[in-house]
Amino acid sequence: MAGETIDDRPSQEALSKCVHCGFCLQECPTYLQLGLETDSPRGRIHMIEALTDDKISATPTLTQHLDLCLQCRACETACPSGVEFGSIMESARAMIVQSGEAPWSWKIRTRLLAALLPYPKRIAALFIGLRLYQRTGMQWLVRASRVLRLLPGGLAEAESMLPELPARRFEMPSGDGDAYDRTVALLTGCVMPHLYPRTHEATVRVLERNGIGVVAPPEQRCCGALSLHAGDRLTARDLARLNVDVFLASGVEAVIVNSAGCGATMKEYGELLAADPAYAEKAVRFSSMVRDVTEFLAELPIQPPERGVEQRVTYQDSCHLVHGQRVRSAPRTLLRSIPGLELVELEGADRCCGSAGIYSFAQREMSLRLLDEKMRDVASALDLRTGRWPDTGNAPVIATANPGCMMQLEAGLRRHRLPGRVVHVVELLDEAYGAAGG
Numbered sequence: 001m002a003g004e005t006i007d008d009r010p011s012q013e014a015l016s017k018c019v020h021c022g023f024c025l026q027e028c029p030t031y032l033q034l035g036l037e038t039d040s041p042r043g044r045i046h047m048i049e050a051l052t053d054d055k056i057s058a059t060p061t062l063t064q065h066l067d068l069c070l071q072c073r074a075c076e077t078a079c080p081s082g083v084e085f086g087s088i089m090e091s092a093r094a095m096i097v098q099s100g101e102a103p104w105s106w107k108i109r110t111r112l113l114a115a116l117l118p119y120p121k122r123i124a125a126l127f128i129g130l131r132l133y134q135r136t137g138m139q140w141l142v143r144a145s146r147v148l149r150l151l152p153g154g155l156a157e158a159e160s161m162l163p164e165l166p167a168r169r170f171e172m173p174s175g176d177g178d179a180y181d182r183t184v185a186l187l188t189g190c191v192m193p194h195l196y197p198r199t200h201e202a203t204v205r206v207l208e209r210n211g212i213g214v215v216a217p218p219e220q221r222c223c224g225a226l227s228l229h230a231g232d233r234l235t236a237r238d239l240a241r242l243n244v245d246v247f248l249a250s251g252v253e254a255v256i257v258n259s260a261g262c263g264a265t266m267k268e269y270g271e272l273l274a275a276d277p278a279y280a281e282k283a284v285r286f287s288s289m290v291r292d293v294t295e296f297l298a299e300l301p302i303q304p305p306e307r308g309v310e311q312r313v314t315y316q317d318s319c320h321l322v323h324g325q326r327v328r329s330a331p332r333t334l335l336r337s338i339p340g341l342e343l344v345e346l347e348g349a350d351r352c353c354g355s356a357g358i359y360s361f362a363q364r365e366m367s368l369r370l371l372d373e374k375m376r377d378v379a380s381a382l383d384l385r386t387g388r389w390p391d392t393g394n395a396p397v398i399a400t401a402n403p404g405c406m407m408q409l410e411a412g413l414r415r416h417r418l419p420g421r422v423v424h425v426v427e428l429l430d431e432a433y434g435a436a437g438g
């Protein structure tokens, strides 16, 4: 809302919950990599407290320590005092952005996100351009010429993250909504219809197979998670208000989300809009309707899949599902319900893969360190280096629950020249129900 004035600094009450015990340190990926207190949850809370009390200012060094935080919220799961670190970090970044003291890189990215995410036509135009880039041979030329290595900002590595884009975007099938006793709405999201239409298609098929009708209100917008994590709470609030209105008006029993980062944010719209008298109550009501697709399906319970999926699968917890939404068992329950599927637990499955929204672009070096470590664990869980797995047929599978993790893990397979494929949990279920391609 233009001209909105809400004090977004973290509250003393939230900060004072930290008793500095350090139980969170061994769960923090950046602390484990760097061994520095300033890159740990406890150290970051110290710095945010001092910043909030105006004892220090947002120097480039300080903002770098805050920016290195993945906002994975593993520290929240580990914390015995109930410190809500995700909310504290979002507020701290918003405070810095609103003060005008943010570094130029933060200013650029918040402006870019604000100019893109609320506008589906701009996002569609961007993906048309990227598809052309890939299909006209320009991508091959750019990579072969190594021209991106001459430009600053790790552009070459960022470009290498781009998966091969599907030829078409997701379009909601025009089914018979009246054929179902129960109806849910699907969050289609900002980039997911362009990057992973197959995941949305599988989600709709699996829900319908279980007697749940699905609608996708066309007026819905991006959930606002990327803006929120970057410190732009104004854009995030505008998007949240719009989605609250659209989904409440749709009259469905639940809002289904297959992107863990979006689901975590939408479950917290109540907090985001708490200071807005026109939306505070509606936002809480809306948030109570939000369900991750794995959570919703595991609660049904689902129809047993009759066709097996003879594959070896490992599961990477998406941080915003396991730490943000505390959904740990539902995806595993669904995977174990598939006949023939061998689920191999991944060492450190709930440790971040380094994706974290735009982190893989903004903090490229740390993102790659975490990805490389993750791929070592994946290779060992799935026996990828033994040559047991040809790159065809029943190649091993990494299942996860978030498009950012899917992109990052796919890039990891390419980077380490490993066989296998990355899918959303719901896609394996879809295959077990007999969908084409399974």
Ligand code: SF4
Residues within 6 Å of the ligand: 017, 018, 019, 020, 021, 022, 023, 024, 025, 041, 042, 075, 078, 079, 080, 081, 082, 083
């Ligand atoms: S955030 Fe929690 S676990 Fe970490 S130091 Fe503070 S109280 Fe301890």
Ligand code: SF4
Residues within 6 Å of the ligand: 027, 028, 029, 030, 031, 039, 040, 041, 044, 068, 069, 070, 071, 072, 073, 074, 075, 076, 085
């Ligand atoms: S959110 Fe993740 S990266 Fe950030 S301090 Fe907590 S555990 Fe560390």
